[in-house]
Amino acid sequence: MSTSTKAVRSPRSRGGRAAHPFLRYALRRVLTSLLLVVGVTLVTFVLTNLVPGDPVAAALGQRAAEDPAIVAQFRATYGLDQPLVVQYFTYLGNLLHGDLGVSTTTHNPVVDDLAKALPATLEIAFGAIVLSVIIGVVLGTIAAYRRGKASDHVLRVVSLAGLSVPTFWLALVLYYVFYFQLHIAPGSGRLSSDFTTPPTVTGLYTVDALLAGQLDTFLDAASHLFLPVLVLTLYTVGLLTRFVRTAVLEILDQDYVRAARAKGLPTRTVIFSYVLRGASIPILTVVGLAFGSLLSGTVLVEAIFAWPGIGSYAYQAASHLDLPGIMGVGLLIGVMYLLVNLIVDLLYGVLDPRVRLAS
Amino acid sequence: MTDARTTRPDPRDGAPAGPRDGVGAGMLDPVSTAGPRWRRPRLRLGRWSAPLGLFGAAVGVLWILVAVLAPVIAPHDPLAQDLPILQAPGEGTLMGTDALGRDVFSRVIWGARVTIPLALLLVVMSVLIGAVVGAIAGFFGRAVDEVAMRVTDLVMAFPTVILAMVIAAALGASLLNAVLAALIVSWPAYARLTRGLVLGLRSSNYVVSGQLLGFSPLRSLGRDIAPNIVGPVLVLASLDIGTAILLLSGLSFLGLGAKPPTAEWGSMVSDAIQNFDAWWIGVFPGLAILTVVIAFNFVGDALRDALDPKSQTIRGGGTTL
Numbered sequence: 001m002s003t004s005t006k007a008v009r010s011p012r013s014r015g016g017r018a019a020h021p022f023l024r025y026a027l028r029r030v031l032t033s034l035l036l037v038v039g040v041t042l043v044t045f046v047l048t049n050l051v052p053g054d055p056v057a058a059a060l061g062q063r064a065a066e067d068p069a070i071v072a073q074f075r076a077t078y079g080l081d082q083p084l085v086v087q088y089f090t091y092l093g094n095l096l097h098g099d100l101g102v103s104t105t106t107h108n109p110v111v112d113d114l115a116k117a118l119p120a121t122l123e124i125a126f127g128a129i130v131l132s133v134i135i136g137v138v139l140g141t142i143a144a145y146r147r148g149k150a151s152d153h154v155l156r157v158v159s160l161a162g163l164s165v166p167t168f169w170l171a172l173v174l175y176y177v178f179y180f181q182l183h184i185a186p187g188s189g190r191l192s193s194d195f196t197t198p199p200t201v202t203g204l205y206t207v208d209a210l211l212a213g214q215l216d217t218f219l220d221a222a223s224h225l226f227l228p229v230l231v232l233t234l235y236t237v238g239l240l241t242r243f244v245r246t247a248v249l250e251i252l253d254q255d256y257v258r259a260a261r262a263k264g265l266p267t268r269t270v271i272f273s274y275v276l277r278g279a280s281i282p283i284l285t286v287v288g289l290a291f292g293s294l295l296s297g298t299v300l301v302e303a304i305f306a307w308p309g310i311g312s313y314a315y316q317a318a319s320h321l322d323l324p325g326i327m328g329v330g331l332l333i334g335v336m337y338l339l340v341n342l343i344v345d346l347l348y349g350v351l352d353p354r355v356r357l358a359s
Numbered sequence: 360m361t362d363a364r365t366t367r368p369d370p371r372d373g374a375p376a377g378p379r380d381g382v383g384a385g386m387l388d389p390v391s392t393a394g395p396r397w398r399r400p401r402l403r404l405g406r407w408s409a410p411l412g413l414f415g416a417a418v419g420v421l422w423i424l425v426a427v428l429a430p431v432i433a434p435h436d437p438l439a440q441d442l443p444i445l446q447a448p449g450e451g452t453l454m455g456t457d458a459l460g461r462d463v464f465s466r467v468i469w470g471a472r473v474t475i476p477l478a479l480l481l482v483v484m485s486v487l488i489g490a491v492v493g494a495i496a497g498f499f500g501r502a503v504d505e506v507a508m509r510v511t512d513l514v515m516a517f518p519t520v521i522l523a524m525v526i527a528a529a530l531g532a533s534l535l536n537a538v539l540a541a542l543i544v545s546w547p548a549y550a551r552l553t554r555g556l557v558l559g560l561r562s563s564n565y566v567v568s569g570q571l572l573g574f575s576p577l578r579s580l581g582r583d584i585a586p587n588i589v590g591p592v593l594v595l596a597s598l599d600i601g602t603a604i605l606l607l608s609g610l611s612f613l614g615l616g617a618k619p620p621t622a623e624w625g626s627m628v629s630d631a632i633q634n635f636d637a638w639w640i641g642v643f644p645g646l647a648i649l650t651v652v653i654a655f656n657f658v659g660d661a662l663r664d665a666l667d668p669k670s671q672t673i674r675g676g677g678t679t680l
Binding site for chain 1: 522
């Protein structure tokens with residue numbers, strides 16, 4: 001809710017009345033997001049109940065499933081004799097208690113598995129999103145400024161090619177080249193075997209190592225991050241470049257930018273203070289979208305680097321048709337994606353008064 | 360979130376150059392004025408994008424030929440395990456053999472028969488379903504619109520690959536279920552696009568005057584509105600073929616698509632995880648995916664330049680969604 005305090009402090013909204021539109025805007029966004037979270041749980045619930053094959057037989061085994069008394073007992077215990085609506089609310093209640101079921105591959109509660117795996121994924125996701133936003137903004141701005149020239153076309157072809165690469169294959173090739181052939185990159189996992197895990201604070205090994213003052217552990221963890229982050233960055237940077245280019249072109253056409261140029265401001269000032277500022281809203285949008293494709297990317301990439309995050313977990317769960325595991329990952333990623341988009345929406349309101357006043 | 364989504368610009372609406380802004384190009388160079396540069400970008404565009412589109416089309420046609428002629432081209436049975444295992448490329452086979460002694464080259468060739476037709480089928484189905492739902496929602500509005508749009512919201516609340524993965528897993532691992540899962544996640548984009556376009560055209564003078572003449576809604580939609588939305592929908596579809604191939608092979612890579620003996624590119628790349636030193640097992644099927652997807656994307660990009668007037672005149676700013 002720091003966003004709302006920011007809005008209150010902004011000069012425009014000194015009086016309580018002026019702060020109102022943003023709060024109303026924020027509240028509406030939060031509510032729609034909550035509705036969508038309910039929708040997401042509905043999707044996973046329906047899909048879980050859609051499983052072909054009787055869950056009773058699966059859980060009890062064939063022999064016990066033939067005994068009607070045991071089956072009735074089982075159905076009553078797990079609420080399977082209740083109407084679907086009741087079952088859904090039970091499911092929702094369980095979710096709120098952090099009960100996502102038990103994985104059929106690891107035999108641990110899915111929540112515990114995910115909690116253990118999440119920091120590893122966040123570490124590469126953060127790295128990749130920061131890197132791809134920087135590269136994407138730079139390349140996109142260059143392409144827009146050099147519109148129609150050779151470099152624009154080269155960037156266009158390259159980003160289109162980047163969007164066409166199957167991520168999981170790119171991961172495989174880079175791993176093979178940098179690890180097996182050139183021995184530049186370290187092997188799989190988050191740390192080399194001769195290092196011990198730094199004391200857990202954030203769960204991000206690089207940050208934890210720095211906090212503990214273990215520089216060599218930090219370097220090792222960072223070198224393990226290199227390839228997965230590179231693959232995910234290449235995956236999202238094509239999307240970002242194309243989009244930033246469009247956004248910047250749009251802004252370059254505006255009168256205020258033309259005026260800034262006409263009065264002879266240095267190009268650097270024009271780009272940073274006028275163009276990128278104006279383009280920040282559409283760029284923010286695509287960062288939210290890129291985050292979604294990045295989360296998808298981790299599912300396809302982590303397994304190759306044996307990176308112990310939710311991506312590897314999803315890969316393992318998928319290949320064993322471990323439904324609770326898969327639904328847990330789907331739910332977690334769905335909610336994270338909604339959260340990021342909510343933040344993006346709220347930032348719109350902070351960055352652009354028109355957004356919050358329009359409603 | 361709903362509203363923000365609909366007003367958000369489409370990221371796929373990115374690249375194509377248009378004649379609109381000689382201004383943008385000229386701005387960097389303070390000496391030049393906007394005037395004389397006006398037509399240049401268009402000329403350059405023609406020089407660059409059409410050949411790329413043609414190149415893409417050629418590669419795409421080549422792959423389709425490969426798919427059709429697979430039994431003739433492939434030197435081995437793609438499923439036969441009768442060769443020495445893990446043989447490197449060149450030692451008797453073009454692309455080596457996998458861990459079960461199957462010819463990788465033959466499997467790559469036969470793989471074209473799996474992924475390409477399914478991806479095309481998927482896109483056609485998504486377009487049909489999405490366009491019909493979107494047209495009805497946009498034209499009749501009210502409850503139908505509300506329900507349809509809330510459903511698309513729900514689908515778009517997930518990253519596509521994740522939702523497809525979850526659905527495919529729930530349906531059970533098979534190629535057909537993977538296509539079904541992919542279909543469920545891909546039709547909403549067309550529904551949104553069609554709805555937006557229909558909504559814009561519904562109140563335009565020529566449609567309204569047609570209605571005043573007593574045309575039925577069906578005639579309005581079919582004869583008056585439809586011709587004007589075919590272009591943008593086609594552009595989106597052509598750009599989606601590549602995405603569909605990536606999605607389907609990705610699901611197979613996860614083990615949620617093609618079942619083991621099937622020669623499918625994504626699952627072949629997945630096989631390589633167990634044999635990292637035998638690089639040829641994964642590299643060649645991946646190259647197949649890459650070349651097909653690039654080909655279709657180049658075609659789609661060129662097609663957008665040619666067909667979608669929006670991308671050139673009022674491009675950006677969320678005009679397509």
